[in-house]
Amino acid sequence: MTLMNAHPAAASGAGRQEPDDPELGDPVPELGWPVGVVSDRLGIAAPTLRSWDRRHGVGPSLRTSGNHRRYTELDMRRVQLMARLTAQGVPAQSAADSVLAMDARSIAERLGAGGVTVGATAPGAAAVVDDEIDRDGVPESDVAQADAADIVESIVAAARALDARTMSLLYRQVMRRREVGAAWVEVFAPALRRVGDLWREGRLGVQAEHLTSELLQSELRAVVRANRLRVxxxxxxxxxxxxxxxxxxxxxxxxxxxxxxxxxxxxxxxxxxxxxxxxxxxxxxxxxxxxxxxxxxxxxxxxxxxxxxxxxxxxxxxxxxxxxxxxxxxxxxxxxxxxxxxxxxxxxxxxxxxxxx
Ligand code: B12
The missing domain is CATH 3.40.50.280 (Cobalamin-binding domain)
Structure with missing residues (x-):
């Protein structure tokens, strides 16, 4: 049986897997992982995995000559990060755009030192639902538990997609869980710096920067209004x-x-x-x-x-x-x-x- 590259990301170089890349952990088994195994290991329903592949291009890089999907380790990491982002309220397409734009190292960093924990459920994965079934059904606790770096990534993904609704939702959830000073230091300032860096590198339009800052201004002003009688x-x-x-x-x-x-x-x-x-x-x-x-x-x-x-x-x-x-x-x-x-x-x-x- 032969293996063929079937995934556009695998061919395009965005996040391409280098066989000897030490970042990628275990060597890929000869035929990669079938969808059922990925579903079990990451705790994500197989129909959701198929839908992410079909609709958003986040799926297996390989297919057998019999046309069966096979996930590499990097594919699994992409899926795991996609699960995290959608669990935080990022729409699937924005999450996919973000994940597909990252290389193996960035994905590993986003997921933390451990990367994919094979056999464990991805954080937030239990709450992951196909966004067409329940786009808004993200429990707040998922956002609260998500670490600041993940939220920053979600804000950047929303900026990329000019998705004002998700961005506002993320801002509000951050503010609900943190005092405004901590929200600024831990999430907003890092997100702004990231947006600024992407703009400088020509990877994000100035319109995304404007949206990010305009919506944030509204949130910060709301805090001032809410405290007006105290000052x-x-x-x-x-x-x-x-x-x-x-x-x-x-x-x-x-x-x-x-x-x-x-x-x-x-x-x-x-x-x-x-x-x-x-x-x-x-x-x-x-x-x-x-x-x-x-x-x-x-x-x-x-x-x-x-x-x-x-x-x-x-x-x-x-x-x-x-x-x-x-x-x-x-x-x-x-x-x-x-x-x-x-x-x-x-x-x-x-x-x-x-x-x-
Ligand atoms: C949002 C934004 C805009 C918005 C501003 C909207 C608004 N209402 O403020 C808009 C779109 C209008 C804009 C315009 C421009 N922008 Co602008 N913008 C940004 C962005 C993304 C965030 C700005 C911000 O709030 N920064 C504050 C915090 C988040 O960042 P920081 O200062 O780096 O934080 C450090 C410290 O200051 C400290 N810190 C963080 N928070 C706080 C708070 C306090 C109180 C203190 C004391 C310290 C502190 O921590 C960090 C240290 O590690 C930055 C990216 C960036 N890195 O700042 C670019 C950035 C500042 N912009 C940049 C540029 C070039 C411009 C323009 C000149 C573009 C242009 N050609 O027109 C114009 C500015 C024109 C002008 N005369 O001012 C560059 C500046 C480069 C430079 N050093 O010269 C940056 C750095 C983007 C980049 N990476 O290149 N921008």
């Missing part, structure tokens, strides 16, 4: 540097501060230096947080303009865009650079006059 006191000012369009970290901060009962004056992205200084003079905050993702120009009028500040003001700067060695005018202004979300929150929530450095 009190002199607001801290949150602003994007002049010409800086990125402002999601500011929204995440506003949401987290609101949860702590700290009021903010949210000025959004691209705040010109003179407008910022005017806002500072009017509101006389104890702290202002400034975000920059994009490299700032060599000369920043803001630092000079801060000479008008005549009250104790902590200027907290965050984001990769700020240069080193910024000098502020001598006087009551103190400049603090923060490199992570938690430190920014601590700097902005500490008591007046006693800001954390």
């Amino acid at each position: 009190a006191g002199r607001p801290v000012v949150l602003a994007g540097a002049d010409d800086e369009q990125h402002h999601l970290p500011l929204l995440a901060l506003e949401a987290e501060l609101a949860r702590h009962g700290v009021a903010s004056l949210f000025l959004g992205p691209r705040v010109p230096s003179e407008a910022l200084v005017a806002a500072l003079r009017e509101s006389r905050p104890r702290a202002v947080f400034l975000w920059a993702s994009i490299a700032r120009p060599g000369v920043e009028p803001l630092w000079r303009d801060l000479a008008v500040v005549d009250w104790d003001l902590e200027v907290v700067i965050g984001g990769p865009g700020w240069a080193d060695g910024i000098v502020v005018p001598a006087g009551p202004v103190v400049l603090t650079r923060v490199t992570d979300f938690g430190t920014a929150v601590r700097a902005l929530t500490s008591s007046p006059g006693g800001l954390t450095r």
